[in-house]
Amino acid sequence: MEVTRSNFRESLPTISSAISKASFLAIDGEFTGLQKGVNLHAFDTPNERYQKLRQGSMDFLLMQFGLCAFEYEATTKRHIIRAFNFYLFPKPFSRQAPDVCFSCQSSSIDFLVSQGFDFNKLFREGIPYLTPAEEQKSRDALESKYNQLDMMSSPAFTSPTGADTAVAKGPIEIPSEHKQYVEDICKQVEELTAEGNTSQTLELKPTSAFQRKLVYQTLKLKFHAGLHLETKTNNNRQRYIVISKVKNAEDQKQKEESRKAAEMEELENAVGFSKVIRMISQSGKLVVGHNMMLDVLHVLHQFSCPLPESYEDFKSLTRCVFPRLLDTKLMSSTHPFKDWIINTTLGDLRKLLENKPFEKPVVESAEGFPAYTTDNEQLHEAGYDAFITGLCFIGMSKYLGTFQSPKKEHIPPSSPLIEPFLNKLFMFRVQDIPYMNLAGPDLQPSRDHVFHLSFPKEWKTSDISQLFAPFGNVYIGWLDDNSAFVSLYKKDEADRVLQNITTGDTFSVVAYKDFIERMQKSSSRKHNIPASDLDLPVKKRQSSSPLNVNASPFQSTRSITPIPEEMEEENNGTVNMDDLGEPLAKRMKTDCKSGSEKKLFDEPENW
Known part of the structure; x- marks a missing residue:
């Protein structure tokens, strides 16, 4: 399901329902660039890699987010999928809202263009978003605005004697060049309020912020009651004043409350896609990605809070937002999969996992959702890539079930067999440290050689x-x-x-x-x-x-800088997983069909 600004609000209940029903969630992202200014080398430590990506990648935008919810049906032994493809763009909803500056990388943009990415749709229909801190700041700005309006209508502001000395500011003197404009507006309002005039509203032409302030001030002083003023924005983003007649104080209050409600609704719409990330976080579901370090960093940075300087703080933040993460790039690079998988790029991995000894997953799109299939590849559309990532996870999970006695057709995300792969992010291009361990100390292999x-x-x-x-x-x-x-x-x-x-x-x-x-x-x-x-x-x-x-x-x-897929290709064959130090898990022994003992994830204790 494609989700843009025009259908985001109405899609929220569907998104919430899909997350709630899911056995696990798969995600993927597309970016305006990958990294700049700092480079990555084969002997980065996890802390160094984090600092380099924090400094060199966060100026780029995550502009398309794929979410695919996989619900397992025990009766039919299949997964029902609900895939979403979100276009994201931080359009400011008001003058007080963040006006985001971001970077683009020509190689990344060129690559996405070659894949048919619709940049017009991104900039016109991209869903906005605010972090919790930005949301609170905007709410505070609205409250401050309401307080100022209340102050302007108070006796201390309107009284010619300035009875309340607590308010230092009074009316602004109208400059000579604006006097005729203000006088013309007053005449139009007098005609609107004249007895027998059935018109209820008057829309003024778009004008400058200073002229609007003069109009507000003058009309409130001259017409103490019976009018309600509101500033609106037209399709050309020009701001203008709408003047409405009110019958009494109660009617005036209702219009004010209605205006406040409309502005609060606008703020809720501006929070936008951040609501989806909060749904995912609050669900506590397993979140699966492929080579997902950049995805995680960008999601936290754009929708949660700026990435902390401290690497340990970053790990704590990640566990707080996403308690359970799994990287299929790492999973496919380790025992017992690496003996069968020669290429871990996403598209090739999916194809390998459809052949023996693996088994192609049985999936079906839910009603009303796009019928993604592997026969019609749409790689580099974030929603489709999330779908493929989920298929890879199911394929590898089913293979783990073959080591059980009796063989298990379905390995749930909560299975102990999945635990060794949790909360470890694949470290691409690193010679001897395969992953960043979010749940504990990182590997410290010997580099005496x-x-x-x-x-x-x-x-x-x-x-x-x-x-x-x-x-x-x-x-x-x-x-x-x-x-x-x-x-x-x-x-x-x-x-x-x-x-x-x-x-x-x-x-x-x-x-x-x-x-x-x-x-x-x-x-x-x-x-x-x-x-x-x-x-x-x-x-x-x-x-x-x-x-x-x-x-x-x-x-x-x-x-x-290569695109993510090229990064993966460079890694295939670069990282010798037999030389990687401590195993992902302790030796896990299970009985197979023949009764002989097999060792899962049996990696050497020394790199």
């Missing part, structure tokens, strides 16, 4: 590989033109590096641990470690001699 190398800017990949050739194949993570991290494929060779490679006139080699300690002590310079090779000239990544491609992945030749 990693070295920091400084060298002349003329060096290329082949030069570095030749330097480290005696120790086998290496992974090279470029930091800038003059430095890189070098990771040994054969970790047991680490002790020999500093013994055999002595610092020369043109280069220096430092153990990773020593380099990090040195950087932390350089508080006076506050130097940020350079990031990936994405912004380096292509020549820096070219070798004069071939390297062993079986040893480790090589760097991308892109010089612009």
Whole structure:
């Protein structure tokens, strides 16, 4: 179901019902860009990765949000799906409302255009939103406005003697250039209020805020009763005054209450999509995403509150808003799935999970909802991507059921078999830390086999590989033109590096641990470690001699930020999950059909 500003309000009950009925929820987002100013490298810690994304990605907008609610029917053994595709745009609802500035990245916009994204619909019909703090600020501004209006109508304001000295401000003197305009308005009002005139309202032409203030002031002073003034906005966003006749004080009060109610309703509409996020949060349902770190960061930042500086505060905030998260990118990259899944990009993952030993899920769209099918791919429409993400989760969950004795057809989201994957966000492009652990301490793998190398800017990949050739194949993570991290494929060779490679006139080699300690002590310079090779000239990544491609992945030749799918493709084969440290879960043993013992998520204790 496509949801825009024009049908959002009427769709809220349907959205609420879908969330309430769901067994789990799948989400996806589309953005105006991915990251800028900071780069990501293969040896980021979770804290460093969070800080880089917080600083370099939050200026972009989450502009399309996909939500797919999956309801399991035990009688038919199928899932009923209710998919929503929301267009989001922070249109200011008043002068006091936030006027959001945001960034766009040409590669992201170009990619979405190529996928048929409707930007006209986004800007014309995008659903607005406010964070709780912005909502409260707007409510306070309305209350302040009402108090000022009450003050303007008080005797202290209107009395020529200024009886109440508590009010310092009185009427503004009308400038000479505006006197004729105000006099003309007064004549029109006199005609409106003349005996025998059956007209009830008078609409003035759009004018400036200062002229409207003069009109308000003059008419309240000249016509003490019998009139109600209200400012409205036309289709061209021009503001004008509507003057209405009132019979008595009670009628005047009713019109004032009606105006206040209309403004409060406008504010409720401005809260907009944030209501959906609150529904999801309050439901406590499992929220599933694919490579969902950016989705989570943007949702929190745009609809909850600005991301906190503290990484631990961020983890606490995330658990508060989304108590149960699951990343299918991470799930598909670990035991027992990784032995069967060679590509974890969303579209390819869905196809792999339809073949043995997996089983294609049985799903059906609820009445009144779009009939998404895998036969007609609509990848990069957020609602469809959320649908595909949910299918992947069901497919992998069903596979876990095959390890049970007897085999289970359905593994509910509350199953203990799902617990090891909860609240862990996939860390793309990281060499040895697979996930950000929202529910506990992060992994701290040994990096004794990693070295920091400084060298002349003329060096290329082949030069570095030749330097480290005696120790086998290496992974090279470029930091800038003059430095890189070098990771040994054969970790047991680490002790020999500093013994055999002595610092020369043109280069220096430092153990990773020593380099990090040195950087932390350089508080006076506050130097940020350079990031990936994405912004380096292509020549820096070219070798004069071939390297062993079986040893480790090589760097991308892109010089612009890739789209999320390309990020995933770069990760396929980059992260060796057998070298990732502590397992996602303790050894979980169950009996299979044959009675033999199988180990789920049986990962090595050491990376």
